Amino acid sequence: MSSTEILIVGNPNTGKTTLFNNITKSNEKVANYSGVTVKEAKRQVAFAKQKVDVVDLPGLYSTYSKGADESITKNYLEKHKNSKVVYVTSTADIEKNMRLFVELINAGHDLSLFINEKDAKIEKECIEKLENKLQIPIYYGDARKKRKDILKWLFDKVLQKSGLGVLGIGYNEIVEILKVVKIDSQKLDKILLHPVVGKVIFFIVIGLIYYLSFLSVGEWLSLKVYSYWEMLCEYFISIIASHEKYLLIDFLQVVILKGLGSVLAFLPQLFIMLLCMYILEESGYLPRVSYLFNINLNSLGLNGKSIFGMSIGMGCTTSGVLATRNIENIKCRKQTCLLLPFIGCSAKLPILLYLSTNLLAGNNYLVLLIVALVLYIAIIYMRSIRDTDKEYFIMEVPRLKTPDAKTLLKQSTILIKDFLKKVAGTVLLVASVVWLCMNIYIEVKGQSLSIVDLFTNVVGILFKPIGLNNKAVIMSLLTGLIAKENIISTIALYGEGLGMGLVSSVTFILFIMLYSPCLPALRCAGVEFGGKFQFKLFIIQMIFAYSMAFVFYTFAEMFGLLFGFIVCIVFISLAMALIKSVSKKCVIKCKTCVVGA
Amino acid sequence: MKLNEVKGLKILVLNDITDGSLKDRLSSFGFVSGAKLMIQSRIKGMMLVKVLNSTYAINDFLAEKFLVEQINE
Numbered sequence: 001m002s003s004t005e006i007l008i009v010g011n012p013n014t015g016k017t018t019l020f021n022n023i024t025k026s027n028e029k030v031a032n033y034s035g036v037t038v039k040e041a042k043r044q045v046a047f048a049k050q051k052v053d054v055v056d057l058p059g060l061y062s063t064y065s066k067g068a069d070e071s072i073t074k075n076y077l078e079k080h081k082n083s084k085v086v087y088v089t090s091t092a093d094i095e096k097n098m099r100l101f102v103e104l105i106n107a108g109h110d111l112s113l114f115i116n117e118k119d120a121k122i123e124k125e126c127i128e129k130l131e132n133k134l135q136i137p138i139y140y141g142d143a144r145k146k147r148k149d150i151l152k153w154l155f156d157k158v159l160q161k162s163g164l165g166v167l168g169i170g171y172n173e174i175v176e177i178l179k180v181v182k183i184d185s186q187k188l189d190k191i192l193l194h195p196v197v198g199k200v201i202f203f204i205v206i207g208l209i210y211y212l213s214f215l216s217v218g219e220w221l222s223l224k225v226y227s228y229w230e231m232l233c234e235y236f237i238s239i240i241a242s243h244e245k246y247l248l249i250d251f252l253q254v255v256i257l258k259g260l261g262s263v264l265a266f267l268p269q270l271f272i273m274l275l276c277m278y279i280l281e282e283s284g285y286l287p288r289v290s291y292l293f294n295i296n297l298n299s300l301g302l303n304g305k306s307i308f309g310m311s312i313g314m315g316c317t318t319s320g321v322l323a324t325r326n327i328e329n330i331k332c333r334k335q336t337c338l339l340l341p342f343i344g345c346s347a348k349l350p351i352l353l354y355l356s357t358n359l360l361a362g363n364n365y366l367v368l369l370i371v372a373l374v375l376y377i378a379i380i381y382m383r384s385i386r387d388t389d390k391e392y393f394i395m396e397v398p399r400l401k402t403p404d405a406k407t408l409l410k411q412s413t414i415l416i417k418d419f420l421k422k423v424a425g426t427v428l429l430v431a432s433v434v435w436l437c438m439n440i441y442i443e444v445k446g447q448s449l450s451i452v453d454l455f456t457n458v459v460g461i462l463f464k465p466i467g468l469n470n471k472a473v474i475m476s477l478l479t480g481l482i483a484k485e486n487i488i489s490t491i492a493l494y495g496e497g498l499g500m501g502l503v504s505s506v507t508f509i510l511f512i513m514l515y516s517p518c519l520p521a522l523r524c525a526g527v528e529f530g531g532k533f534q535f536k537l538f539i540i541q542m543i544f545a546y547s548m549a550f551v552f553y554t555f556a557e558m559f560g561l562l563f564g565f566i567v568c569i570v571f572i573s574l575a576m577a578l579i580k581s582v583s584k585k586c587v588i589k590c591k592t593c594v595v596g597a
Numbered sequence: 598m599k600l601n602e603v604k605g606l607k608i609l610v611l612n613d614i615t616d617g618s619l620k621d622r623l624s625s626f627g628f629v630s631g632a633k634l635m636i637q638s639r640i641k642g643m644m645l646v647k648v649l650n651s652t653y654a655i656n657d658f659l660a661e662k663f664l665v666e667q668i669n670e
Contacts, residue, residue, distance in 0.1 A: 061622070061625040061626065062621065062622060062624070062625030064621035064622055064625070092650045093649070093650055093651050095627070095649045095650070096625075096626065096627045096648070096649050096650070096651050099624065099625050099627070100625060120650070189637075189638075193637075193638050193640075193645065195640040195641070287654070290654065291640075291643055291645065291654040292640065294642070294643050294654070294656060295640075295641055295642040295643060295656075298642075304654065390658045391658070392619065392656070392658060392659040392662075393643075393654070393655065393656040393658070393659060394623070394626065394653055394654070394655045394656075394659055395653065395654045396626070396651055396652070396653055397645065397652045397653065397654050398652075399652075
């Protein structure tokens with residue numbers, strides 16, 4: 001491999017991605033916990049008429065590491081042994097960070113050292129002594145600042161460096177030179193890590209986020225966005241109306257105004273929720289939540305690190321699947337992925353609100369019952385399939401810090417851009433296709449039927465037993481497999497009110513909360529764990545959705561809504577208990593056969 | 598003395614971890630023979646331990662592997 005490539009390597013949470021974003025002017029995700037970067041990122045940088053590829057790699061604690069994200073770095077280093085490596089260490093943790101540095105330099109990698117000034121200072125004399133000792137270029141400064149100085153150091157010192165520096169250096173020799181000030185623990189941790197108060201604070205924080213996003217500020221902003229969008233669309237429609245382009249008017253009213261508008265209206269709510277979650281990540285609060293809830297998560301076959309996948313999964317299930325790479329235990333990783341569809345992504349929550357407003361006629365308590373039922377199903381399911389073997393758990397808990405305003409602003413911009421891209425791309429395309437299918441008619445046995453009618457007449461046979469034999473419902477569930485946002489936009493194409501009773505409406509919402517994640521999330525799970533797992537994830541969620549919808553609809557129609565919920569709880573409890581006992585018997589039988597043999 | 602048997606905030610010296618496969622992984626965190634670690638806090642099944650300037654959450658299952666010698670400072 002040519003040496004026009006620079007790899008950025010180091011322990012987790014030292015500022016590698018911050019450095020990468022600074023020198024390449026990118027916006028890769030950063031946060032204050034280990035395991036944020038789970039895949040490599042590559043960009044080309046030009047400086048003084050030269051170009052170089054810069055690669056940001058996931059953090060690595062040691063070359064003995066087994067985590068999926070750390071394996072990416074190990075394998076990349078093995079394949080790109082001739083590349084220049086910039087080893088990033090943070091000042092406060094430099095003693096710990098130097099262990100991997102020593103491993104890499106003695107393994108013959110071409111290293112330069114970037115000391116990121118973070119939470120502590122190192123004297124310049126120590127840096128000079130270290131440079132003389134190691135015979136490699138060293139940069140000391142803030143990874144977020146002085147881009148030109150950093151680039152000059154990269155191009156003039158790092159790329160021009162010949163030789164590998166001093167080999168056979170010992171860890172103790174390096175540590176003797178460095179004089180790092182000991183940092184005291186933060187006082188706020190006494191409250192945040194308290195076994196009772198800490199957990200109460202967590203639930204208050206989550207409740208506050210949901211209140212801000214979906215009930216107060218978020219709701220008000222959402223209504224404003226929709227009303228302005230409506231005004232804008234009506235203005236354009238009024239201009240076209242005079243030209244009597246009725247098909248175009250219908251497209252504008254149905255697809256653009258209602259379809260796109262109904263999705264765009266959720267932008268403020270999603271923005272507030274995701275920004276709040278990002279503040280939690282950036283501050284270093286999430287690892288504290290992992291510490292507090294690790295034992296509770298163990299009872300579900302998960303561990304504290306599952307928190308990161310779950311919190312990111314609340315934004316996007318696909319990203320949540322990738323975030324599980326920081327979990328070393330493969331069974332726990334898969335278990336976390338199986339949980340993600342139950343938690344729901346940022347698209348599912350607005351759907352819940354939209355449908356509860358339009359279908360449940362103000363019976364908001366039903367939303368709480370649906371959510372409680374879904375959570376109960378998730379817990380029972382996780383407990384029935386969990387691996388009971390004990391495992392080691394160790395996780396670095398970073399210092400708390402105030403989120404950087406510049407980074408928050410950048411992250412907010414990315415959130416809005418990604419959302420608008422999705423709306424302008426996938427949602428607009430799917431809504432347009434559905435609208436076309438609603439307006440193209442075919443003669444069948446003397447009847448003029450639209451493509452949607454033909455399709456839903458066939459597929460409707462499957463949905464009749466669960467009370468969802470409704471064109472809008474069927475089409476929305478199908479388009480929802482591509483992206484969950486399409487559910488609202490497709491329903492909006494049919495106008496408000498689906499003509500369904502209360503029982504069918506609750507069944508519909510329950511089905512949405514349980515059915516398969518979107519195709520990109522399924523595909524990502526397939527890439528991470530194989531095609532079998534991808535298929536299993538799809539089938540399991542469809543079985544949950546259909547069986548629960550069937551049980552609920554059947555009993556709710558006969559005996560009332562509350563009875564429907566109760567029967568669902570009893571049914572799922574018995575079903576999971578049966579599955580658990582059958583699988584236990586199979587394991588015992590297998591072990592007996594093996595022992596007998 | 599095992600780490601998970603220790604109560605309160607104490608400074609300890611870590612002796613050799615006998616599990617070889619775990620030893621390499623933990624050494625990258627600074628958990629090596631002779632290291633000083635301080636128990637910051639405990640909750641059921643978990644503890645926060647400070648080594649050098651870094652803090653780690655470890656579970657009791659892991660803490661049982663540590664043989665420690667208490668130093669009163």
